[in-house]
Amino acid sequence: MSSIAVSTTINDDDVEFLCQPDETLLDVLRNRLGLMGAKEGCGTGDCGACSTIMDGRVVCSCLVLGAEAQGKTIETIEGLANGAELHPLQRKFIEHAALQCGICTPGFLMAAKALLEANPDPTETEIRFWLAGNLCRCTGYDKIVRAVQDAAAEMRGETA
Template sequence: MKSIHVAATINGDPAEFVCEPQETLLDVLRNRLGLTGVKEGCGTGDCGACSVTVNGRLVCSCLVLGGEVQGAEIGTIEGMADADRLHPLQQSFIDNAALQCGVCTPGILVAAEALLKKNPDPTETEIRYWLAGNLCRCTGYDKIVQAVQDAAQQMRGA
C-alpha cells in the first residue's frame, strides 16, 4: 500500500506526517508525532482514553484514520496548558483529586474542555452525560464532575 502524506494543524501548530492507509490517528499521534498524552485504552472507541478534537468535534482517535485528518485542526491534551500555567481544568483536577493512574485523565480533560467550549455553564447532569464515553476505573466520577464544575465556574469568572 502507498503511504499517505498529511498536513494538519495540531495544538495550533502546523504539522506534516506520513502514515500508512490503515494507521489510526491514535497511532500517528503517539508513535509518529510523540504526543503520548493520548492513551490507548480499548482500541474500539468504548473507553474515551484516546479522545481528541478534530475541527472542534470530540472523537476517539482510535476510530479515525490518520489519512482522514488532511487539513484538519486537531487538539490533544498536550495543547491544553499554556507554557507557564496549567489549564483551569487541569488545575481543578489536581485540586479536587480527580485523577489517579492517568490513563483516562487526558481523554476526560479533552472531553471536558470540548464541553465547556460548547456550554460554559453545564449542569451536573450535562457533565455526566457528556463524559459518559470516558471510562475511569480508579477515581469514581463524583470528583471528576466536581472538578469540571469548579473549572467551569472559574473560567466564567464567577
C-alpha cells in the first residue's frame, strides 16, 4: 500500500504526516505523532477511551482513518492544558477524585470539553447523556458528573 500525505491541525499546531490507507487516527496519534493520551480500550468505538475532538465533534479515534484528518482541526488531551496550567476540567477531576487507573480519563475529559463548549450550563441529565459513550470501570460516574458540574460552574464564573 502506498502512504497518504495528510495535512491537519492538531492542538493548534499545523501537522503533516504520512499514513497507510487503513491506519486509524488513534494509531497515527500514538505511533506516528507520539501523542499517547488517547487510549485504545476496545477498538470498536464502544468505550470512549480514544475520544478526541475533530472539527468540534467528539469522535472515537479508533473508528476514524488517519487520512480523514486531512484539513481537519483535531484536539487531543495533550492540548487541553494551557502550558503548566491545568484546564478547569482537569483540576476538577483531580479535586473530585474522578479518576483512578486513567485509561478512560482522557476520553471523558475530551467529551466533557466538547459538551461544555456546546452547552456551558448542562443539567446532570445532559452531562450523563453526553458522557454515555465513555465507560469507566474504576471510579463510578457520580464523581465524574460532579467534576463536570463543578468545572462548568467555574468556567461560567460562578464561585462555590
